[in-house]
Amino acid sequence: IASGYKAWLSYRRLADQPGFESMAEQLSTISVFGSGGKEVLLKTAVAELQLGLQALLGKPILIIQEQEQMQGGIVLGQFHQDGSSGESFGTRYFNESSIKNAGSEGFAIVFSKSDNCLAIGAASPAGLLYGVFHLLRLIAAGETRVQDLNVAQAPANGLRMIDHWDNFDGSVERGYAGRSFLYENNRFLTTESDRMRDYARLLASIGINSLCINNVNVHHEETYFITPRCLPEIARIADILKDYGIKLFLSVNFAAPIELKELDTADPLDSRVADWWKRQTAVVYEAVPDFGGFLVKADSENRPGPFTYDRDHADGANMLADALRPFGGIVIWRCFVYNCKQDWRDRKTDRARAAYDHFQPLDGRFADNVALQIKNGPLDFQVREPVSPLFGGLEKTNQVLEFQIAQEYTGQQRHVCYLVPQWKEVLDFNTFAKGEQAPVKSIASGSFWGNKIGGIAAVSNTGRDGNWTGHLLAQANWYGFGRLAWNPELTAEEIAQEWTTLTFGHDEGVNALIIDMLMNSWRIYESYTAPLGIGWMVNPNHHYGPNVDGYEFSQWGTYHYSDHKGLGVDRTTATGTGYSAQYLGENASIYNSLEQCPDELLLFFHHVPYTHVLHSGKTVIQHIYDTHFHGAEEAGGLLAQWRTLKGRIEDGLYLQVESRLQEQAEHAKEWRDQINTYFHRKSGIPDAQGRRIY
């Protein structure tokens, strides 16, 4: 097994610290309360608990099948289950508020003095599995006082989803961790390997409950995923996922009836098309009874969709929703819809406006088993973007927030860029819906408007690499996504702390250093790449490395408009595209105002002269020079920091990160020099500090 393969479930044996002995003694047995124990998830929970404790405590843990007396050990049970005395597990061990806080999918853990046991309770077997992983996480992180434990929590988001952009041929769109571990050469890889099971464990341990296994760009071969040609293999994947409480979703091709040569149209209002999808959906459910539903990218980047037939996206989504409804399935319909054939000479069309302009007018028209999946920003996962104004713009529509764990525009898992601080900013952003406190996190979860479906999805950053994510430190983004989707109130530091301890062990000096690196990494990456919210400036197609004009004269709608006087996109209402007016409350006026717009988003909203003075007191051009010189230096600093860990962590882990940090340090210089040189030549303004510009 490659170093890093077990990721945060490496379960290193704990040292004999104070309290360890008595904890180890306390946690010697596992039993299941009452007559439960037959559900598959409960079996998984017990097996995971045994496996984890044995490794952490370094001793065998007994599973007591029929629990006669509740004395000692750990006991798992569902709240409503009755024991032989007729008393339910819930009432025996937990108070009302714990049971309430555990909700339908969460858990409660408490130590019972009278029974001298640690009780893990939940309303559902899935909750027990999450409770088990929580307990293991606490113990692995150094908690020894199990007798003081009293926790109860439920996930904030119903849908906690990871989307794979894997293609059937084994390539991964925007994959930076090797090829797909799901497919190769139009065959399924997973069925014979244990890798899928290992993957499912990692997902469940961070609370993920939904997985879409194929790219949103559904090409010819993957169009067959919803047919008997592929369904038996897909059902086997679904079975593995099911053991870990994860529902399988598929991306579908909106033009599937045509692509599969069964109809000559995909018009959502044509009854033959609707019937075709009903039949096909029934076929899917026959093979995968607990199938989650369809993920759809339509009328976007050359994918087919309802626009071909002059229908709108509500028509398209609702037609699929009808087909899924009898089985309890849902449609996740992506809002990443924009004109990708724009003329760069056209200064009126603004890609940033597109999601809102397309979907806000449809608010209220979507069926209740449709959720709109909205990227965190209006463009495309840049290092810095404002939050999509569509959050706040929809009042009667289920919504799902979409992040990208894959670091497409944030260093492609060759640079370290811990994204949790960025995601936190998005989640905490106040949309001012209804004029009040309406942060994105409560809109996405559905709690704000009382939506039936809500949650967060993210594009996966995993692949066939031995450590799953290419860059070992990119595992922190994967881990962090799951933890945040469960509990958006966790801080970025808390998550970094958890992840480093679970991954590297208990050396506080080591962990403090890695946490420091992670916490600075997003700011550092931003400082040597595209400045002040303008985004892009990357090489076309693969998107790695600097190329200031890479997209400047292209059709993709991503421009910086630099000339000899200044740069930035005017998105104001008076002279620009009017995008700023898509926001509510003070957000609209703050972004619209040159004086009030935050520095980090200045060039997203305004076209300014190089001599414009930022709130920081620096001119825009001097800010560009300073951040690029400093950022590249800091990238080198990350490598120097890491090198102090040599010999203090396992070589296998040390070396893989060292080589990536070396590349980052070099590559950051390339970014620095291209950006500084470009703007020096354009503006003719020298660096106030006279540093070397080419």
Ligand code: GCU
């Ligand atoms: C980005 C990415 C594409 C992807 C698209 C999407 O544009 O570069 O590869 O298909 O997002 O989210 O659909």
